[in-house]
Amino acid sequence: MFGFFKKKKKEPENLKEILAQFKDLKENFEILSKELKNLKEKNLFSIQKISIFRYNPFSDIGSNQSFSIALLDGNDSGVIITSLYTREGNRTYGKPIEKGISKYTLSEEEKEAIERAKGSQIQPQPISNGLGCPVL
The missing domain is CATH 1.10.287 (Helix Hairpins)
Known part of the structure; x- marks a missing residue:
């Protein structure tokens, strides 16, 4: 070739x-x-931007066990996964994101996770040949 x-x-x-x-x-x-x-x-269509936002949505539960994870590609499209922890159990929700916007209503925490993800970018790491030298 x-x-x-x-x-x-x-x-x-x-x-x-x-x-x-x-x-x-x-x-x-x-x-x-x-x-x-x-x-x-x-x-552009691979996951490039990731953010996790932990929070406590209910004042009667002691710690930040709830979270929202945003997984976005180069076009700010992807998914937001939210897990809400309560005394009765745990609820997990997934919502699609298209160009930074969801057709479903987003919580403030989900919006924050998306904004943080938009500001992040996974930097490619050089591949090592095992001798400490990057492979080009």
């Missing part, structure tokens, strides 16, 4: 060979540029 993964060719000896090698490099660069563009477009 990619010519640059092939075994190393001998060094060019004249201008014609240099131009041919340059043409190959240019074609490979164009292929890689298109592939990178496709990956960036696909990446």
Whole structure:
């Protein structure tokens, strides 16, 4: 698929060979540029922004055991999952989010979790080769 993964060719000896090698490099660069563009477009639909907001919605229960988790992609679409803890039990709700907005009514805590998630961004970590050196 990619010519640059092939075994190393001998060094060019004249201008014609240099131009041919340059043409190959240019074609490979164009292929890689298109592939990178496709990956960036696909990446918009993966979870990139995450936030958890813990809170106590009821004054008679002692700690922040309720929470809302926002999981959003690059377009601020995704899901908000809310768990409300009460003495009688636990209720869990999920609501879809489209471009930062839900068609369902959101609590203030859910809105806060979404806003926090919009402000966050998972940063890609370099892959290590086990020797402490990043793999490019």
